[in-house]
Amino acid sequence: MITSHNGPQPADFTDVRATNLAVVLRFVRENAPCSRADIAASTGLNKATVSSLVADLIDRRLLRETGLTEHRVGRPATMLVLDGSPYAAIGIEVNVDYITAVAVDLKGEELLNWRRSFPGGTSSAGQAVVAMAALARRVVSRMGKEARQVLGLTVAVPGLVDVHGIVRVAPNLGWRDADLAGDLAKALRDPGFPVLVDNDANLAALAEHRFGPHRNAANLVYVTGEVGVGAGIVMDGRLRRGGQGYSGEIGHIELDPAGPTCRCGRRGCLEAVAGVGAILTHTAPDASPSELELEIDEVVRRARNGERDILTLLEDVGRHLGRGMAAVANLLNPEVVILGGYYVPLAPWLVACAEEEMYGRVLAPGGGGCRLEVSTLGYGAAALGAAARVLDSVDSGRLPPQR
Amino acid sequence: MITSHNGPQPADFTDVRATNLAVVLRFVRENAPCSRADIAASTGLNKATVSSLVADLIDRRLLRETGLTEHRVGRPATMLVLDGSPYAAIGIEVNVDYITAVAVDLKGEELLNWRRSFPGGTSSAGQAVVAMAALARRVVSRMGKEARQVLGLTVAVPGLVDVHGIVRVAPNLGWRDADLAGDLAKALRDPGFPVLVDNDANLAALAEHRFGPHRNAANLVYVTGEVGVGAGIVMDGRLRRGGQGYSGEIGHIELDPAGPTCRCGRRGCLEAVAGVGAILTHTAPDASPSELELEIDEVVRRARNGERDILTLLEDVGRHLGRGMAAVANLLNPEVVILGGYYVPLAPWLVACAEEEMYGRVLAPGGGGCRLEVSTLGYGAAALGAAARVLDSVDSGRLPPQR
DNA sequence: CGACATTTGTTTGGCTACATAACTAACTAA
DNA sequence: TTAGTTAGTTATGTAGCCAAACAAATGTCG
Structure with missing residues (x-):
């Protein structure tokens, strides 16, 4: 073997x-x-x-x-x-309510960024493959019209993806043990380029590592602020996935045995005290996943208005987040922890508290040189990272053949 | 540059x-x-x-x-x-009350294992260099008598060692900003082999990775159970030190905001609820660091006798430890977490509870394949790892010159 | 017992791809 | 115009890999 x-x-x-x-x-x-x-x-x-x-x-x-x-x-x-013109790398991100596809050239210049709504929360993995394949075919065809060769396609999935690319669990999508990469490659009928699948936080971390303002940092952690909270870990210049590919599952680190109940059934998980859900249970307890973005906008609006209870809530979330990030910083000593997802719009009211907690708890001198920053790549970070994953494999020597 | x-x-x-x-x-x-x-x-x-x-x-x-x-x-x-005979790698471990030196051959066979008492807790880094140099010279001379060439010497220090090998803080030794490697090399007067310094948990992890029963695991974490609690992280087959070398500082992960006060001033740190100190504050609150081993022996004796309060205490510590290890396992997804130091003798009464907590909290399917194990390398793991560090540099291509 | 099969390790030749150095090319400065 | 400077190419040498042929040492089977 x-x-x-x-x-x-x-x-x-x-x-x-x-x-x-x-x-x-x-x-x-x-x-x-x-x-x-x-x-x-x-x-x-x-x-x-x-x-x-x-x-x-x-x-x-x-x-x-x-x-x-x-x-x-x-x-x-x-x-x-x-040479930007002859190639393209495709990244696709599946989510609860939409699928995003981006294509970038070798330089990382965005060639297209398509978003189509998709009921991920209520669709099977098979239906998702059909939708993704349709979208991917359109992207590939567009790239063909631009005379670009597609170097590869990577799919970012919010869930546990093992080292073989099998989606083991995707809680918000309701998937289990789905061989997305294999099925998508099959649906695309021998596409002539590699099709890969990885966790969204991992790929967003890769996007930050390649395109973000801290692209020089060999050690960084990206934290997703979606319904779940996950992390992607870059150490010594490469994504570190752990033994089976499940690294970065920080959402259920227990911060407070006396804290509120988490959807996992335990108490005081990071997700329960510092996740987006923790905010919305106070402001819009009945919001469905697809309304998330609107609800967060509403929270931002109220925070801008200076509503005391919202500001207190966000400060509280910030402090919990800071405590969680302190654990990450103490364990991994990255150069930077980057907050992404819905933490980005909420950052103005979260980060000061989070920083204070984090810096106070990091043991290493000077906080180990670890900063807390907010992602500048926007919501498409995972899709962009998925494309970056393709470029990475070019960088590590798998070049397209000679003419 | x-x-x-x-x-x-x-x-x-x-x-x-x-x-x-x-x-x-x-x-x-x-x-x-x-x-x-x-x-x-x-x-x-x-x-x-x-x-x-x-x-x-x-x-x-x-x-x-x-x-x-x-x-x-x-x-x-x-x-x-x-060929075991012509070379030797030397590892030295400084501690609160003793210095250990080991020498191994290429195979990892132990050639000598010397331990001399040393008041580390009350000595300056300078005094330690003098003591280590004296010991090292004796080891080198012994190796010379056996016609062995020394390939290198590494010192394991219980403290924060930065990527340049400077000891930034060693709380139990009271050192700060000590260039141990440089000073020791100077004291040995151009020894003709590299002198390195690293954190004890890192080196113990390396020892497990090279010599332990899980030496095939590319991803493992070693946890020291000394006065402080620290971790060494091996991911994708190599030690991962983080941006500045301070990775693995898990001692002050906050597990319970309502927990007991830690010596760092905060509440509910892993060290405070699951460190060796947490046990001894209940059994021997006035024990000095040098009596630690004796006190632990006493705890073991009482546990063997089935004393209810001790068993309850250890179960409690085990559960807290399990919670901390769950955080580690969720974040890093290693194949195995190995408990070392004083956790080894206490393992029979700790591990069942710790495992139960840990496995219950790891999100990945099948616990991410992460097991909790007890070190079999004994107290000298860090010194052995220090020697392994030397062998590692041979393995990665820095071979001794041809005859 | 001897031819043959089997396996080990060496020798020879070819090829890839890097380094060194000499050389050509194309410009500026004076 | 000549000297100086920098860029890039063209031999030439060499390290070190692979493939294939070969030599060596054994067991097997008629």
Whole structure:
């Protein structure tokens, strides 16, 4: 049996080449426009090697030469940039009431962002596959019209996804043991690109790691503020999924044995005291999942109006959230914890309290250098991360073939 | 400026060689005795390549040929084993009342295990360096007499050690901002091998990962049960230290806002409700740190006698511990959480309750496959891990030079 | 007992891909 | 115009992998 973690794999020349191609690709992404000489100087690779690698990447249409530098001593340099035009990566996010599809090019530029309503809360996984396949086909066809090759498709699911990509439990969708990736690939009939599935918080963390303002942080945690509360963990520059893929389940960390009852049946879970639900049980106890966004808007409006009870409620939620994040920061010592989902619109009234609690509880000197920040990627973070997941696999050496 | 995490480093042939040497070395460690043909078949490397790699490793005295196989069809195979004799890795553990030094060979066989009492609680870091240097010199000299080359020395410290190896805070030793590694290297006057410092829980986790019964687990957490409670985290096969090196500080996760006051000033920290201190405040409130071991022995004796109040106390501690470990398991989804330190002798009365709490609170299906286990490595786990840290750097390609 | 099969490990040759250095190219400065 | 500077390419050398042929040492079976 061949498994992935049977010790380190042996290396050969193709690995060297793949590694160095990825090094050049990443360097250009982060430093474009730049010359071959820049790449050689910064990476330590030889000029000749860089020329060969760049030629290869141009052949694969991943890089493109743009103009020359002017008015400098010496021969002008031909500048290189990522070639945005020939490829696309697709990310899809399923949720309680809608499906989002985004496509990005190699640079991460958003090519499209489609959202269609979908009764996720009352549909089976099979029905979701049908809906996703329809949407995906339209996206693929649009990409085809733009003469773009699709490099891959990843689906973000709010639930427990195991290391094989099987959706084990998605509480808000009511799914269990669904092989979404396999079924979707089947529905797309041999799509010619890999189809993957991962947890939404994991993928949002990946989006922050790649596109967010803290993209340099090798260690970060993204926290979803949806009906459930989950986390995606990036440590040492990579997503860490744990033994079976279930890492980041912080929603049911117990913060207070005397706290309110959680929907899991226990008391004082993070989700119950600092989740979006904890706010809405006070303001709109009968809201259905699909009304969530409207209800949160209403909470924001009332907070803006300075309604005392709402402000107190949010401060309280902020403090609980801060306590939970302190646990995360103490355990993982990330550079930054990023709050996402519905925490974003509520941030102005949450974050000060949360920060105070968190910084007060982190043991390491200087709070371990861990900051609490608010996501700037918006609601589509998971879908964007799903697309980023595709780009990541390109970065780690699985390049499209040569022309 | 050259920093370690500035993106992936370019690769060349020496990397390929180093990678493959490490692959062969690890394979032999885990499958000794084995033949060159076995290695080729299992790793996928070519027979010729394996021969060349093995010759190199024999030259470096890392491998040794042992007899031939007999009574099998075909040409008999020359079997290979790790060569235990020419090298040693040294691990030192500083504690409140003693310093431990261990030396192991390449196989992890313990060559010596010396413990000398040392008033760590009342000594400065400078005095500790003097004591450690004296002990280290004796160990190095003993290794010299056995004609062994010392590959490295690592010190395990109960405290916050940053990514540069500086001891930022060691509460029980009263140290702050001590460059132990630098000072110790200076005291040893150009020892000719690397001197490193790391947190004791991290190193104990490494010991479990390398030598423990769960050495196959790529994701594990080790929990120290000393005066403080800390954790070492192995994810995806490597120690994860976080952004600044302060990961695993679980002692002050707040489990109960209404709980007892912790020495950190807050209420209901894991350390305060499930640390060794939480037990001793009930049984021996005035015990000094150096009497800890005796006091725990006394608790064990009374538990064996079936004293009701002690059993209740331990069950209570077990439940709190289980709640804390549930948080760890939910966040990290490791294959196993290993309890160490003073939790080991107390395990018979703690673990059942802890398991029950933990499994009940882990959200993932089947508890995420996460088990709660008790360390079998004994009190010297951190020192052993310190030595393992040295062996790890050999494994990742920093081999001793050829003869 | 001897031919043959089986398995191990080495040798030879070929290939990939990196490094070094020499060289060409294209500009600025004076 | 000439010197200086920087960019990128073109040999040439070399490390180290793989594949295949080969040599060596054993067991098996007629």
